[in-house]
Amino acid sequence: LEHLRKKIELATERIRAAKLKEEQARK
Structure with missing residues (x-):
């Protein structure tokens, strides 16, 4: 689960x- 959290x-x-x-870039 921790691994997934880091990816997110x-x-x-x-x-x-x-x-x-x-x-x-807009400015």
């Missing part, structure tokens, strides 16, 4: 980074 955390971090990049 990494995925969320990646999505968050992508959203930040998109916002910066």
Whole structure:
């Protein structure tokens, strides 16, 4: 279960980074 949790955390971090990049590119 812990292994899966780490995978989800990494995925969320990646999505968050992508959203930040998109916002910066918009400016």
